[in-house]
Amino acid sequence: MDIDVKNLHPLEVKLLRFVKPGEDITEESIISGLGYKVGQCNQAFSWLSAKGCLEEVSRTKKTIYEMTDTGRSMKEEGLPAERIYSFLGENGPHTMPEIAEALSLEKSDVGSAFGLLSSKGALKLNEERKAEKAGDLPEEIKVQRAVLDRAAASGSLEEGELSAEERKAIAPLAKKRGASSSPFRIQEREVVVYRLTSAGEETRSAVIEANITGEEFGVLTPQMIQTGSWKNGSFRPYGINAPTSRLIPGRRNAYSEYLQWVKDKLIALGFEEFDGPLVENEFWNGDALFMPQFHSARDIHDVYYVKDPVHAKEIEEPWLSQVAATHENGWNTGSRGWGYAFDHEFTRRQVLRSQGTVLSAHQLTKAHIPGKYFGVVRCFRYDQVDATHGADFYQTEGIVIGKDVNLKNLLGLLKMFAEEIAGAEEVKYVPGYFPFTEPSIEVHIKHPVLGWFELGGSGIFRPEVTEPLGIKEPVLAWGLGIDRMALMHLGLNDLRELFTPDIESVRTRRGN
């Protein structure tokens, strides 16, 4: 049997225990037998039918005369006709208004009752135009009285139970809907007869066997604990798979959490975090990285310029002189330089940071040796915004400085990133090109989900980068493209989604 009797509602349990196999089950029998309200009864029928425990045997239409509150008080106080008849019998003739006044009846009710009674010869008007008794109470009123009395016992009468005479008598007392001023309300009702199915019989036996009564405790209240009443019974087990309600928690942003995870990984690998302002100048954004001032990536169409102030006040020395000399003739780095005249105004021009490596360059001027540094920093790129390009985005970059660090260490570092941060299955290195590193290496990885892709770029900073910034030791520089992994982690395929303002979308987003 696939019904877990523990999941049955007390209304169902009690019904199952109450009925016998093969017997007719009706709303009436359940209401009178178990004291259910009509609504509870309907719920129990509907739930048990849905579970296949009950089947419908027949369905018949019935007209029910339901006694209203008016009907109940009329039963106690008497019908207007009865009351007028007995009042006049006891107190002698009275005018209509006097009767209405004395019996607290509407004048119209008194009028219509008098009309009825006088037409049957029970009352008449005398010369003083007062009503007085003239004969016996008509049979019709007596029948109405009997109907009222019978109805009072069960609250309603079924049309089929009434004689032709009774039907005629009840007609003026009943109205179809609303009218609470009438003693009866006419209800068209379907009487449905159910019977236990075989599954219902099995469930019934199981309920009895499991000793579930439907009287188990529902909600545990403070009173139950204080009085100890809970000790006198058992708790109704709840359906553990019932639908849950939606909660809206305070929550971290899923992308921000991913970036935090990356940062924590890097911390664990011994890196110290750096950060910096969004507004940079051409000196740090390009010159310090030994990118010649005429480099194509430094074109007006590749970098965002700041409108005001256009220039930084000054570039720190000795870095400015040393970098300028390196560009022009190599300074004393052993390089021949780019061989052009360094533009000292252009170098102060302010831009929005276009690459994270800028902060690595800054870090060189204050680095400890040995040292490992990283930043997850926002950069700006002059690009048309689409699914794969944002106006601003995060870059993850860093450096490793040490007396003896070399290419083999760079490969080791990349392997570590590939395994620890990307969960790579295989790692492949290929020669790359960056203006500020030589040699330069790209690392491609085989990701368990994404397949082969370029995880990052790296290299050993050129002496033309490090020496003018006061570093004699070799410096490994690396950058990781983590956005692709972040998108995969978040189940997205559009970079713009990472910064969506849509609250609902952020609320429901989660990492893998």
Place this chain on the structure above:
Amino acid sequence: MPKIEVPENIFYELLGKRMTDDELLDIFPVAKAELDGHDTEGHVIKIELNDTNRPDLWSAAGVARALKTYQSGKIPSYGFFSTKDDEKPSDGRIVIDDESAIGIRDYSIGFAAKGRTVDDELLVNLIQSQEKLCTNFGRKRKTIAMGIYRSELIKYPVHYAAVDPDSTKFVPLGMTEELSLREICEKHPKGRDYGHIVSSFPRFPYLYDDNGDTLSFPPVINSARIGAVEVGDSDFFIEVSGPILDDLLLAVSILACDMADMGFEILPVKARFAKDTPYGREITVPYYFQKPMSASLDLVHQKLGEDLSENECIEALARMGVHASAKDGMITVEVPEYRNDFLHGVDIVEDIMIGHGLGNFEPVMPADFTIGRLSPQEEFSRKVKGILVGLGFQEMMYNYLGSKREYIDNMHVSGDEAVFIANPMSENYEVIRPSVLPCLLESESVSGHAVYPHNIFEIGKITVKDPSDNSGTRTVDSLGFFSSNAAVGYNDAASYINTLMYFLRKEYTLAEAKDDPRFIPGRAAEIIYKGEKVGVFGETHPQVLESWGCSMPSIMAEIDLDKLMA
């Protein structure tokens, strides 16, 4: 990154054999090339070149040369290069630069080639190589412009001068009527693209032969006669002009080697300069101008972490097409004719690395012990985030660039302290956000469908003007939070602030925030910490909500975390 498209058969011919795509994928990295695609129907191979300092690799011939040399270890040799002491015969072919071009576009040099009839594919390929050199290496023709001409129509010497742009006229390629140089700048498509390079000068560069027939108006357009190269031609004159002589020499060398690889005979042409150059007043082109470069074996060992022998270094360099010799612990290279990217010994080291094979270097972890550490801002931010999440707030993340309408107009603020971009790509991204609050309001404006209350926050950077800073700006780590609901009000905001400050252990006082149009007057407060204003909060002014199209009452707050941390 330069990308080229090469007809299969030209590429395979240059390689000397057919190679499968898998074989190409394997070998391409030695030229820092990537297989960008292979159109097997159109028989075109697409290649992306990553080294922006190696223009010699931006052509089919260049890539093929690198691959072939790597596989064979045989360094190609080109016999047509002149040096200072070894001048190849130019047989009366000469380009004479006039002093009028000095300061405008100083030099023009060239060479001739013959011996192979160009078909469609070869011509397209040749023009592609020329375009890559002029666009990527020559910075959109600013420093290098190149013309290919029908050599048999030219009467040497060829003259290069700067001339009057209005009286000098010729029929430009692609047109049938004679135009002045100035008219070409205005009317010809190439004139509109490139005319600006020279249009500010009183005189424009002009190339013509000894008969006075026009070759071209560099760097804009060839003439329709001598400058109209077509399928079936086999004799060419190639001319390069620009302000930087070394760049021109290199461009010529690259194209000459490429054409030699394609089976052309290269015919030297003399160049007579109008001013002194490091190579004298007269040279024969193609001209070998590169100087030897050295790297100590120590540098090699230090950078690569591998004690390669002198011979291993020399063999590795040979695979890269570089002649090298070793003496007293120094490796000295003769830079190949078509390259000029050796600035420092480390450039030799990289070639040794690639030539030796990157796969032959074992990954080793750096041995130094270092301590990992978050930035103080990050640590503090995490603390703040924890408290806000506990208070039921959803963390958001936003872009930092936006429009004036969103960041300033909708907030009813002046925008005086906002930092604008001088060259915005569109007005949607024209200013760095001066506050987190407009971002939070944008969320509210697009999230009417999300169940209320909306409790959101962000910790991110904002940028404001700050005259005391060297940059005149200050980037701030800023916390913004926002709550909207039918019943939210000032007291809720004050309670959030109070709770946050309690757990951050920050003692603060409040001052009435006057004249802040973002808030309802009298229902906003400034947060004072250590005597300084560090933030503001209050009930959002309905005029702000209206501007954003929001209809739910809200409170918002913004705090300068850098100042609060101090």
